[in-house]
Amino acid sequence: MGKTIAEKIFETHLVDQPFGEVNVLRLDRVFCHEITTPTAIQDLVARGKDRVFDPDKIKAVIDHVTPAKDSKTALQGKILRDWAHRHKITDFFDIGRNGVCHAIFPEKGFVRPGFTIIMGDSHTCTHGAFGAFAAGVGTTDLEVGILKGVCAFQKPDTLKIEITGQLRPGVFAKDVILEVIRQISVNGATNQVIEFAGPVVDAMTMEGRMTLSNMAVEAGATSGICRPDSVTVEYLWPFIKDEYPDRQAALEDFSRFMPDADAVYADHTIIDVSDLPPLVTFGYKPDNVKPVSNMAGTRVDQVYIGSCTNGRIEDLRVAARVVAGKKIADSVRAIVSPATPDVFSRALEEGLIKIFMDAGFCVTNPTCGACLGMSNGVLASGEVAAATTNRNFNGRMGKGGMVHLMSPATAAATALTGTITNSHLFEQ
Amino acid sequence: MTSFSGNTLCLDRSDINTDEIIPARYLTEIEKTVMGPHLMEDLELEGFDPKQDLQGIGVLVTRENFGCGSSREHAPWALEANGIHVVIAESFARIFRQNMYNCGMLAIALDSRDIDRIFKAAEKTAVHVSVEVNASEIQVTADQKTWTISFAISEFDKALVKAGGWVEYADKNY
Numbered sequence: 001m002g003k004t005i006a007e008k009i010f011e012t013h014l015v016d017q018p019f020g021e022v023n024v025l026r027l028d029r030v031f032c033h034e035i036t037t038p039t040a041i042q043d044l045v046a047r048g049k050d051r052v053f054d055p056d057k058i059k060a061v062i063d064h065v066t067p068a069k070d071s072k073t074a075l076q077g078k079i080l081r082d083w084a085h086r087h088k089i090t091d092f093f094d095i096g097r098n099g100v101c102h103a104i105f106p107e108k109g110f111v112r113p114g115f116t117i118i119m120g121d122s123h124t125c126t127h128g129a130f131g132a133f134a135a136g137v138g139t140t141d142l143e144v145g146i147l148k149g150v151c152a153f154q155k156p157d158t159l160k161i162e163i164t165g166q167l168r169p170g171v172f173a174k175d176v177i178l179e180v181i182r183q184i185s186v187n188g189a190t191n192q193v194i195e196f197a198g199p200v201v202d203a204m205t206m207e208g209r210m211t212l213s214n215m216a217v218e219a220g221a222t223s224g225i226c227r228p229d230s231v232t233v234e235y236l237w238p239f240i241k242d243e244y245p246d247r248q249a250a251l252e253d254f255s256r257f258m259p260d261a262d263a264v265y266a267d268h269t270i271i272d273v274s275d276l277p278p279l280v281t282f283g284y285k286p287d288n289v290k291p292v293s294n295m296a297g298t299r300v301d302q303v304y305i306g307s308c309t310n311g312r313i314e315d316l317r318v319a320a321r322v323v324a325g326k327k328i329a330d331s332v333r334a335i336v337s338p339a340t341p342d343v344f345s346r347a348l349e350e351g352l353i354k355i356f357m358d359a360g361f362c363v364t365n366p367t368c369g370a371c372l373g374m375s376n377g378v379l380a381s382g383e384v385a386a387a388t389t390n391r392n393f394n395g396r397m398g399k400g401g402m403v404h405l406m407s408p409a410t411a412a413a414t415a416l417t418g419t420i421t422n423s424h425l426f427e428q
Numbered sequence: 429m430t431s432f433s434g435n436t437l438c439l440d441r442s443d444i445n446t447d448e449i450i451p452a453r454y455l456t457e458i459e460k461t462v463m464g465p466h467l468m469e470d471l472e473l474e475g476f477d478p479k480q481d482l483q484g485i486g487v488l489v490t491r492e493n494f495g496c497g498s499s500r501e502h503a504p505w506a507l508e509a510n511g512i513h514v515v516i517a518e519s520f521a522r523i524f525r526q527n528m529y530n531c532g533m534l535a536i537a538l539d540s541r542d543i544d545r546i547f548k549a550a551e552k553t554a555v556h557v558s559v560e561v562n563a564s565e566i567q568v569t570a571d572q573k574t575w576t577i578s579f580a581i582s583e584f585d586k587a588l589v590k591a592g593g594w595v596e597y598a599d600k601n602y
């Protein structure tokens with residue numbers, strides 16, 4: 001019987017199957033940030049188990065609130081920093097070198113097809129874009145991952161989502177994933193792995209695939225996996241060029257993790273996106289999704305372009321194309337937060353930062369910031385945000401605030417008018 | 429622990445998310461117990477007042493996909509700090525469910541008829557629930573009537589609850 005990508009990864013990482021019920025997997029990477037890791041560290045210390053399974057496989061970053069905004073967040077950063085130094089975790093990214101976890105770790109080349117990855121963060125599924133099994137976990141799973149390098153998972157039932165057709169101009173990976181979530185619902189992939197396939201995914205850049213995989217958890221999925229291919233190899237090449245004689249050899253090696261032709265899926269959904277318009281969420285659940293044109297004219301107070309979903313260089317390029325030479329509406333505040341220092345400096349070199357600043361945007365340092373309503377653009381009660389982030393829960397960007405999720409192009413167009421608007425990149 | 433009991437609070441909504449259980453603004457806390465007073469303070473549900481309704485509660489009963497959203501284990505901790513060690517729902521988001529067992533607490537899925545019956549009883553009177561993990565049985569008492577519901581729990585989850593959580597279990601076994 002054929003196997004899915006996740007089944008192949010599980011097979012190659014299996015350590016134990018307690019009671020024949022769950023799969024304890026060996027981990028290739030444990031990623032850490034300063035919100036969920038300090039409690040794990042403190043608990044390990046309290047238990048007299050202040051150890052790490054392998055400092056080279058652990059990568060840590062301060063990203064959620066950075067620079068620290070108060071004494072409490074400063075302490076969270078300090079606990080992580082001291083721990084990283086104490087255990088010689090050399091890949092630790094502190095202020096000046098830090099960025100949003102799910103953007104900076106792939107950028108540094110820490111992810112490979114076939115890897116198992118956990119992090120105390122639900123959007124860890126992002127790394128599935130590389131053909132890895134990457135899952136968000138709670139603090140206790142993280143703690144065991146740090147200590148023992150293992151994590152337990154149920155059998156990875158896989159939902160295959162095939163994206164067919166061709167995207168219209170002005171329609172992006174973000175619109176595709178919003179459509180997927182709209183169709184299968186916030187509960188549609190709970191306890192399942194999504195495997196993305198089809199010509200539209202094959203044609204996406206790694207940035208686009210990361211946007212796609214990033215929001216798999218918003219449909220409840222454990223991980224959202226894209227097939228490793230030549231696009232994956234090209235992205236990773238600077239990091240793997242010493243390991244393989246050439247790109248073809250790397251591709252052949254990665255193809256070990258391609259799904260078998262006769263792989264068995266729990267379900268198979270085909271979505272043709274040829275007629276898909278730009279989409280936006282309404283309400284407080286990520287599956288409340290409508291065409292932008294149906295929401296046109298909805299007033300917003302703040303526009304936020306950034307986060308692990310859409311804070312990468314491609315996203316900034318698209319947004320800058322929309323705002324170039326124009327000014328944001330007087331009624332709106334607009335914030336752009338490049339996801340990593342590398343994204344920031346590239347945006348600087350390419351003149352994007354100037355475009356944003358001339359248009360009236362505030363440009364922040366790389367951080368999660370306003371995405372989860374902890375800093376750098378928290379909403380007041382009753383305010384409305386247009387955001388390129390991934391979660392529109394009630395109060396997500398500030399108590400009493402409302403969030404509409406959309407692509408960077410739509411967010412940029414919305415900044416110009418102050419109301420939810422299709423970008424000129426999309427022709428009706 | 430292998431048995432849990434308490435009075436129930438019924439929350440009649442699906443997809444209650446982790447931001448509603450414990451808002452992100454409290455994620456700067458590093459002491460688990462500090463979450464206690466903030467449990468579900470942002471949950472807007474008709475007739476629900478977190479300040480009053482959580483008093484003396486040991487068991488939460490709710491609908492589908494409870495705990496969706498963020499991976500924050502602060503959600504189970506906030507429940508634990510309020511003496512709530514059991515959540516009964518039609519279904520759970522994966523990470524929340526795992527976090528509960530990893531902390532040695534229970535996230536029990538029942539079918540909608542069993543949940544409906546508890547909701548119905550709770551409309552009129554206080555409902556008390558006691559859970560026996562070894563027997564995989566829940567005893568529900570309302571208005572002097574008691575009925576038993578069996579629930580599915582894997583041997584692995586049982587082992588986690590008995591060991592007091594995943595850290596102890598994993599450190600012993602791996």
Ligand code: SF4
Nearest residue numbers: 100307308368371372
């Ligand atoms: S950018 Fe937002 S969703 Fe992404 S890791 Fe940071 S807080 Fe979470």
